[in-house]
Amino acid sequence: MASVTPFLVKRPNSKNLHPISIRIIKDRKPSYIYIGQSIKLKQWDTKNRRVRKSHPDHLEINQLILSKLSLANKSLINAEIEAQDLSSKKIKNQIVSKYDNDFFKVAESYLVNIRNRKQFHQLDIEIGRIAVFREFIKNDHLHFKDLNVELLKQFEHFLLSKRNLVARTVANYMITLRTIYNLAISQNITKKELYPFGKGKFQIKFPETKKVGLNREEIKTLENLTGLTQAQEYALYAWLISFYFAGIRISDVLQLKWADFYDERLHYRMAKNNKLVSLKIPDKVSKILSKLEREEHSVYLFKELEGINLNDKKRVRTRIKTATRNFNRRLELVAEQAGIDKKMSMHIARHSFGNISGDKIPIQMLQKLYRHSSVTTTMLYQANFLRKDADEALDMVIDF
Known part of the structure; x- marks a missing residue:
């Protein structure tokens, strides 16, 4: 006998939300599939095992739950027809390989998470970046094993040559892809061994940005x-x-x-x-x-x-x-x-203050004025406007 049921994990995560999971029990051994969504305890309908209407995305999340249940049940039915002896873990792996291993499915979950955090500015940006990647792929599906170093290089070239984007913007696109890939790994959707980012693979390069302020x-x-x-x-x-x-x-x-x-x-x-x-x-x-x-x-x-x-x-x-x-x-x-x-522009006001303050104000005081959490952030920001030492060093060499 086997059973497949959705349930809410009682232990909350670091954000005090409860992850939604699909529990597969076969021969008294359970396996779990986390669907990538977490909600408040009061937003879960325990009796009907679904998200209540009080959640703004209840329709989408409930549809996701139904999709998972359907795939799990199909795996069980097919196993019985073919007289296969599938464990709960094997059923889970079949579902993961058929459904979750699609990059764009995980991307949808990623966007829902941003929407739930009410970060609408970031949401608009990320939707646009994923849409451009989908346009490049020319397909609505992409297996994570196919998201390799070569494909990333091709996408980078596409953004630079076809879209005419600057290097910093291209790096932001790659960060989006990397974030979604990391989400897939954290949910055991794909393997760490396939990870295409990092040393010796595809490295995201951040070009130096030129910050110009008024004097x-x-x-x-x-x-x-x-x-x-x-x-x-x-x-x-x-x-x-x-x-x-x-x-x-x-x-x-x-x-x-x-x-x-x-x-x-x-x-x-x-x-x-x-x-x-x-x-x-x-x-x-x-x-x-x-x-x-x-x-x-x-x-x-x-x-x-x-x-x-x-x-x-x-x-x-x-x-x-x-x-x-x-x-x-x-x-x-x-x-x-x-x-x-x-x-x-409005943002140039911030650069202008940095430009004029230069090295006249102690870095710890600038940190307070900028409201930076870390003094390192202040040092990196202010480095764009510190020129005195470099100018004096240059004069010392060529002034003869």
Whole structure:
């Protein structure tokens, strides 16, 4: 006798979620197939052995469970017809080889995990990268054993020559493929011996990126610029506030509230890592605050998120993405009017602070200003703007 049933693992994982598994019992010996999805305990219907409607992706996950059950039952039926003596482990291996060993099936599970974390910006990016890989493969199925070094090299060439992508973007595509492959290994879907990444195989190379920021004179020009339209001035205010607070990210700038400014300090929580930050309000920021229009019931310095529920992560991300695009378009016009030939965007405010601070500020203090978790991250970032030692060393050699 054999049985195949879905069940929820009682022990939660590191994220306090419970993995969903298919349990196969044959001759009293169990084997387990983890479907790659984890949910909260209250989202599992114990009686019907399915995900409750309270989970946003219950339809997709329940369909995945049914697919696994169907494959397991077919393996049992075929074994009985052919009088095969299959153990629960062999049945599991048959299911894995027929279903899970498809790269794009694991990719679907990977995307669902991102969606469950409500990381919608990353979700859009990863969906696009997987779609491009599928276009390259020209097939909806790819066995992991076929995702080898040669195929990765061909895909890299495709991205560089056909898609005309820069090396850094190509590296990001390869990271997506590697992440999905690692997910397959962690779920025992494919073997470590087949892993095509790493030393002696396909190595993902990260090219040095050139970070260009504005200098002091260029920022002074922006501070004294006149003749801008109201929309251009509005975008410039957002850029300057970002710069004055050591390069606050645009997502944080747009979420700054009037109530965050008190006791001559700015108090806010970073969207990226949820850290609390408190910074002195520079006089230059106070002048901008006095110029910004504040309506009677307005909450935010900048109006883009007014009336939006911040718990609706997808809508918030869409609004921020649209606002960033609009600000960057206006900033390009501002730079043109200011006679600045560098590409100007909201993110350049962060690079500009790094460029001007150079080696004038201790690295530990810069770490605090940048809100980096590790001083190593600060050192790597600031290395883009430290030129004094190299310049002096060059002069010492050629100045004769």
